[in-house]
Amino acid sequence: xxxVQLFVYGVLLGSIIALGxxxxxxxxxxxxxxxxSHGDLMTFGAYIGFLIYTQLALPFxxxxxxxxxxTAIVAVAIDRVLYxxxxxxxxxxxxxxxxxxxLILRSLIQMIWGPDTRxxxxxxxxxxxxxxxxxxxxxxxxxxxxxxLVALLHGFLSYTKIGKAMxxxxxxxxxARLSGIDTERVIMWTWVIGGGLAAAAGVFLGMDTRxxxxxxxxxxxxxxxxxxxxxxxxxxxxxxxxxxxGIVMELSTLVLPTxxxxxxxxAIMVGMLIVRPTGLFAGRST
Amino acid sequence: xxxxxxxxxxxxxxxFAGIYAILALGLNVQWGYTGMxxxxxAAYFAVGAYASALLTTPASPNHLGGxxxxxxxxxxxxxxxxxxVGAAVGLIxxxxxxxxxxxxxxxMAEIIRLILKNEDWLTHGVRGVVGIxxxxxxxxxxxxxxxxxxxxxxxxxxxxxxNQRSYRAPWGRVLRAIRDNETAARAMGKNSFLFRLQAFxxxxxxxxxxxxxxxxxxxxxSPEAFDPVFATFIVWVxxxxxxxxxxxxxxxxxxxxxxxxxxxxxxxxRLPDEIVTQAGxxxxxxxxxxLQIILIARPEGLLPGRPPKPIVKP
Numbered sequence: 254x255x256x257v258q259l260f261v262y263g264v265l266l267g268s269i270i271a272l273g274x275x276x277x278x279x280x281x282x283x284x285x286x287x288x289x290s291h292g293d294l295m296t297f298g299a300y301i302g303f304l305i306y307t308q309l310a311l312p313f314x315x316x317x318x319x320x321x322x323x324t325a326i327v328a329v330a331i332d333r334v335l336y337x338x339x340x341x342x343x344x345x346x347x348x349x350x351x352x353x354x355x356l357i358l359r360s361l362i363q364m365i366w367g368p369d370t371r372x373x374x375x376x377x378x379x380x381x382x383x384x385x386x387x388x389x390x391x392x393x394x395x396x397x398x399x400x401x402l403v404a405l406l407h408g409f410l411s412y413t414k415i416g417k418a419m420x421x422x423x424x425x426x427x428x429a430r431l432s433g434i435d436t437e438r439v440i441m442w443t444w445v446i447g448g449g450l451a452a453a454a455g456v457f458l459g460m461d462t463r464x465x466x467x468x469x470x471x472x473x474x475x476x477x478x479x480x481x482x483x484x485x486x487x488x489x490x491x492x493x494x495x496x497x498x499g500i501v502m503e504l505s506t507l508v509l510p511t512x513x514x515x516x517x518x519x520a521i522m523v524g525m526l527i528v529r530p531t532g533l534f535a536g537r538s539t
Numbered sequence: 540x541x542x543x544x545x546x547x548x549x550x551x552x553x554x555f556a557g558i559y560a561i562l563a564l565g566l567n568v569q570w571g572y573t574g575m576x577x578x579x580x581a582a583y584f585a586v587g588a589y590a591s592a593l594l595t596t597p598a599s600p601n602h603l604g605g606x607x608x609x610x611x612x613x614x615x616x617x618x619x620x621x622x623x624v625g626a627a628v629g630l631i632x633x634x635x636x637x638x639x640x641x642x643x644x645x646x647m648a649e650i651i652r653l654i655l656k657n658e659d660w661l662t663h664g665v666r667g668v669v670g671i672x673x674x675x676x677x678x679x680x681x682x683x684x685x686x687x688x689x690x691x692x693x694x695x696x697x698x699x700x701x702n703q704r705s706y707r708a709p710w711g712r713v714l715r716a717i718r719d720n721e722t723a724a725r726a727m728g729k730n731s732f733l734f735r736l737q738a739f740x741x742x743x744x745x746x747x748x749x750x751x752x753x754x755x756x757x758x759x760x761s762p763e764a765f766d767p768v769f770a771t772f773i774v775w776v777x778x779x780x781x782x783x784x785x786x787x788x789x790x791x792x793x794x795x796x797x798x799x800x801x802x803x804x805x806x807x808x809r810l811p812d813e814i815v816t817q818a819g820x821x822x823x824x825x826x827x828x829x830l831q832i833i834l835i836a837r838p839e840g841l842l843p844g845r846p847p848k849p850i851v852k853p
Contacts, residue, residue, distance in 0.1 A: 510657070526639055
């Protein structure tokens, strides 16, 4: 039973990682750099949710929507102000810049909301039991909403013109440009999707645990691992990778001390990079 | 601040700038010469600090050792241990493309941080290692801090000399070739992985030395002192500001950025208590913004790296 319980927690963690990994995978595939500020975009979304839901006491769905919209706007704005200037330079410059952006976002969050731990709600929710498995209503909601967002993403990528263009650019940017796709528009939408999903992941992480200015940063490694596992530039791969990483991380607590759980995604990632650098779903190679 | 206080502060400031200069010189071999993106500087810094601390402190039940060795052994040990850790990390990650190397190096740094924090028998966990001896203390009474600064400056010079020598050597030329065009370097029969590994270990050993100097300068270390993000980030800003690939630039960048960082601290010290924590975050924000401005306005840094002129035989 313990294993089933951990598996359920793994699905929960996995759904949060998966939402983050989609953005990392798309920006990596389309812009060609590992975005080190993605975890802090998550944190930003989580705190916007805190502002709307807890500080202004407005409904949850409104808080979630506001977090998604605000983070998408911030992600696009960062790209316009900074990343756009570095596109003609080596992709490494983008990575270094994003490392700085991560710290800028985190210190802004700390300046506005302070360094202390915050919670969405005071009071303790009791875990319900379904067929012997403990799970809180909040946690069920996270899994359902995450699956809903994945379904929306699928619709966007498969049925809209810009979604198809996005996958084309992630697959082969030169070929896509030659066939007349407006790359700048695709890049903008990449940040909208990546930022929006990161915000949702941040809000869910905040619901499941608590809010801290470095909450997103600590999940970043797991997110990178999921994106690499799924194959860079493959959003569906990133989702699958997210669930795998989440489940393995939770199951690993059976054999590893809990403090060392962050080592697990790293080990999977390095193993993957050595054995099959294109990822499970044959994304861009190293 | 009176004159004596100012003098004391200046020595303290320069000592720390020297420690950062050593770190920046180590990073310069990895990034400036070879183009390797090591985002785990804090890890080698910490490993060096712990290695030297455990080697030189008197025996203690709290952590492994101490072995009560001379401080020179501590410094050498720090370089060897940091170099060995660098070799282990390099063997796993240096075959990867630079983005993946960055991700993997930050993962490695995280693992090392977890080990320092959780392995109580080795490092005394979060309570840290105390009573790390200060070299040169009491040789000339009253001049302890100045002597320490002298030693740090001497070590910076030593690292500078080693860096400059290797930059001009054929070895350094191969590193630049790998950085600028790896395929061409390999076509010339150079084993790029092996050269990368050597440069990585070189840089990590230098960072380990910086860690040892830090430990003996402060006298107390705990995992908190090696914030994986900020310690790494500020060294990157120093090198980029000073000029990647230029050793004098690395030292200049360390002094300038450490000056900016310390300057903001003085300003914040005068602020009322209620906003001090917020202001601390603002300092990090400023350094982050500074990096963006440098990347946009002067990406080559204050002193751009220039390869030495080829020697033409008459």
